[in-house]
Amino acid sequence: MTNLFDLAGRIAIVTGSAQGMGRAMAMALAEAGADLVLLDRNAAGIETTAHTIRQLGRKALPIAGDVTATDHIDQVFATVDREFGRVDILGNVAGEAKAGAAEDMALADIRTTFHNLVISRYYTCQLAGRRMLAQGKGSIMSIGSIAGVSSLGRAQSVYGMAMAAVIQMTRELSTEWAGRGVRVNCIVPAQVLGANGLGPRMEADPWLRDTFLRGIPAGRFGQPDDIKGLSVLLASDAADWITGAIIPMDGGNLAMNGGGGLLAPIMERHGQKQ
Numbered sequence: 001m002t003n004l005f006d007l008a009g010r011i012a013i014v015t016g017s018a019q020g021m022g023r024a025m026a027m028a029l030a031e032a033g034a035d036l037v038l039l040d041r042n043a044a045g046i047e048t049t050a051h052t053i054r055q056l057g058r059k060a061l062p063i064a065g066d067v068t069a070t071d072h073i074d075q076v077f078a079t080v081d082r083e084f085g086r087v088d089i090l091g092n093v094a095g096e097a098k099a100g101a102a103e104d105m106a107l108a109d110i111r112t113t114f115h116n117l118v119i120s121r122y123y124t125c126q127l128a129g130r131r132m133l134a135q136g137k138g139s140i141m142s143i144g145s146i147a148g149v150s151s152l153g154r155a156q157s158v159y160g161m162a163m164a165a166v167i168q169m170t171r172e173l174s175t176e177w178a179g180r181g182v183r184v185n186c187i188v189p190a191q192v193l194g195a196n197g198l199g200p201r202m203e204a205d206p207w208l209r210d211t212f213l214r215g216i217p218a219g220r221f222g223q224p225d226d227i228k229g230l231s232v233l234l235a236s237d238a239a240d241w242i243t244g245a246i247i248p249m250d251g252g253n254l255a256m257n258g259g260g261g262l263l264a265p266i267m268e269r270h271g272q273k274q
Helices: 020-031 043-055 070-083 107-135 157-180 198-204 206-214 224-235 258-269
Strands: 011-015 035-040 060-064 089-092 138-143 182-189 246-249
Touching: 011 020, 011 070, 020 035, 020 043, 020 089, 020 224, 035 043, 035 070, 043 060, 060 070, 070 107, 089 107, 107 138, 107 157, 107 182, 138 157, 138 224, 157 182, 157 246, 182 224, 198 206, 224 246
Parallel strands: 011 035, 011 089, 035 060, 089 138, 138 182, 182 246
Antiparallel strands: none
16 A cells, blocks of 8 residues: 655755754654755754754755845755755745834834745745746645734734735645645644743743643643644645645644633643643
C-alpha cells in the first residue's frame, strides 16, 4: 500500500528553523523523508537542527541570514536551484512583530511588522511558487495566529492586522494556484511555549498565564512539537485536495465563545485540572 505521508525525495525550505515551531516542522518533514533547507538568523541554531536531520540520513543545508531581507531570499533560492534543482515544500514560520498600544504605535514599527509578517512572506511564496508551478506540484504552509481571526487585545492590533493579511494571502494564493498543482494552507496556533518569548512573559506576569489558559479548553499550552503531524499532513499527498485551509492548532480556543472563560471553575468543580 502506498504511504501517502512519504516525503522521500522532496525538498523543503523552512524559515525560522533554529528553534520552536520552525525547528519542529523541519524535523517532522525530515522524519517523513524530505531533505531540508534551513533558514534563520541564528546560525548556531540551524547548524544544530541540520546536524540532527543528518543523523536521520537526510540532507540538510543551513543558510544563516535575515529571512525578511528580499536580497537574502533571492540568494537562498539561487542556492537551492544550484544544489537541489527544485522546491517541493515551503514552511513560512519566521516573522517578528512589534507590539504597543494602538494610539502609540510608531509608523516605523507598523511598517516593520507588515514587512516581516506579510511582505517578506509573500515574496518567499512568490519565489517558491514560481518553481512549484513550473514543476506542476508543491505545498506552501504559513504560520498564522488566532490574532488574525479574532482580537487578542493586549496592545496587539498591528500583529493581528498582519496575521489577518497572512490568512487572506493564503486564500488568494491558493485560489490562483490550485488549478496548477500548488497548494497553499495556513496553520493558526494559539499560545505555544518556546515561541516568541512567551514563557518569560508569563513568568513575569502570572495573571497573563491564567488569562491565556482560560481561553484554551484543552487545558494546556501548545508545544512546538504539536505542529509536527499537521506539517507532514499538509506537505504530503495525503492532503492532495486540501488547499486554502485556515487550520486552527489552538486547543479549542477559536471554537469557544468569549463566555467560555467560565470553563475553568466548571472543570474545577468536577475535579478536572487545567
